[in-house]
Amino acid sequence: MGVSFAKSVKVGALRFNFSGRGIGVSAGIPGLRIGIGPRGAYIGGGAYGFRYRQSLPLKSTPKKQHRNTRSPLFPMDTPAPEAYIPYDPNIIAKQTHDDQCVLQLSDCTDQALLSMLNEQRKKSSMWPVAAFVSAAIWIGFAASALPSYASWMVFFLGCAFTYWVHLSDVAKKTAVLFFDLDDRAEARFEKLCDEIRSLASVSKLQAIKSTAQYLDTRYTGGAGQGLSLVTGSVTFGDMPGVSANVAIPQISSDTTTIAFCPDRVLLFQKSGVGAVEYKNLSLAVVDTRFHEDGVVPRDATVVGNTWRFVNNNGTPDRRFKDNKEIPICLYSNLQVATRQGGLDVRFLASKSGAFDNLPERVGAMEI
Numbered sequence: 546m547g548v549s550f551a552k553s554v555k556v557g558a559l560r561f562n563f564s565g566r567g568i569g570v571s572a573g574i575p576g577l578r579i580g581i582g583p584r585g586a587y588i589g590g591g592a593y594g595f596r597y598r599q600s601l602p603l604k605s606t607p608k609k610q611h612r613n614t615r616s617p618l619f620p621m622d623t624p625a626p627e628a629y630i631p632y633d634p635n636i637i638a639k640q641t642h643d644d645q646c647v648l649q650l651s652d653c654t655d656q657a658l659l660s661m662l663n664e665q666r667k668k669s670s671m672w673p674v675a676a677f678v679s680a681a682i683w684i685g686f687a688a689s690a691l692p693s694y695a696s697w698m699v700f701f702l703g704c705a706f707t708y709w710v711h712l713s714d715v716a717k718k719t720a721v722l723f724f725d726l727d728d729r730a731e732a733r734f735e736k737l738c739d740e741i742r743s744l745a746s747v748s749k750l751q752a753i754k755s756t757a758q759y760l761d762t763r764y765t766g767g768a769g770q771g772l773s774l775v776t777g778s779v780t781f782g783d784m785p786g787v788s789a790n791v792a793i794p795q796i797s798s799d800t801t802t803i804a805f806c807p808d809r810v811l812l813f814q815k816s817g818v819g820a821v822e823y824k825n826l827s828l829a830v831v832d833t834r835f836h837e838d839g840v841v842p843r844d845a846t847v848v849g850n851t852w853r854f855v856n857n858n859g860t861p862d863r864r865f866k867d868n869k870e871i872p873i874c875l876y877s878n879l880q881v882a883t884r885q886g887g888l889d890v891r892f893l894a895s896k897s898g899a900f901d902n903l904p905e906r907v908g909a910m911e912i
Contacts, residue, residue, distance in 0.1 A: 572681040675710040679703025741794035748842035752798030753891035828904040842895035849873040
């Protein structure tokens with residue numbers, strides 16, 4: 546015969562529950578109660594014989610990453626196909642980019658570093674628990690007969706305590722890297738930084754998430770290829786969850802941050818951290834004729850024009866009333882990949898030739 550134990554002690558608006566599974570605490574008013582116990586946080590309520598209870602998650606679960614086949618580089622000796630943002634279901638093939646999990650990218654010399662960085666990122670955050678406990682105590686004081694200023698004092702103290710715990714979480718999850726560079730290595734790294742810093746002045750920097758092939762180009766302004774784009778960015782300083790003694794240049798999409806460190810390239814995603822040596826990194830650059838359906842950036846080079854709907858001879862299709870004229874701009878396309886396959890991150894800059902010198906600067910880091 547099994548034996549169980551349960552005991553409940555009420556202190557003001559707080560109720561402490563003791564059982565064989567552990568200790569729990571809850572607070573609330575008639576009809577509504579929030580609490581935390583051995584099985585996690587919850588919120589519950591009831592009225593007129595009906596009761597409701599819902600668990601509250603304290604930590605989000607990262608999304609599962611899926612691996613797709615890597616698309617080939619644009620040919621460097623032939624013009625790249627014209628590109629346009631897809632708006633029509635006239636698609637016969639589609640290839641996604643930037644969907645490789647960086648945890649699968651590591652060089653043998655980086656295992657210890659990556660293990661340390663990923664262990665740091667996996668450490669639990671305690672500020673949600675601190676916020677919950679502070680809120681429970683504040684509710685207890687608010688429901689008591691104490692003066693109102695006492696409950697507000699508890700509220701502000703709880704906010705300060707939660708923020709302090711948050712700063713502690715950030716500190717314990719942050720790794721520190723120290724780079725000791727000789728004169729030649731420092732000179733190469735400074736040239737790479739200057740090249741990436743010049744990208745910050747580009748009017749529009751975007752990351753390419755997928756590439757689609759069109760069947761009938763009459764409905765895409767004559768473009769045979771379409772791009773799905775998100776905003777890209779260039780930053781200098783600390784990496785996500787990593788602090789260093791030098792400012793690290795980084796190029797980011799909405800999924801992946803590429804950090805160009807003095808000795809290797811670190812790749813950051815929500816799922817973790819990966820690393821690639823410079824000798825295993827491949828950069829390809831090509832100018833692309835892009836149909837700019839929005840405002841033409843100030844640094845863009847307009848090389849022609851088309852219409853949203855065109856005839857086979859390139860003239861506008863008069864059957865469509867909203868057939869507006871679209872400028873064709875010469876944009877710069879960058880693909881960052883690994884020589885053995887896997888990584889495939891692409892960027893599009895509104896300035897022609899914006900990425901032209903980057904492969905040379907990255908190649909110099911292999912020495």
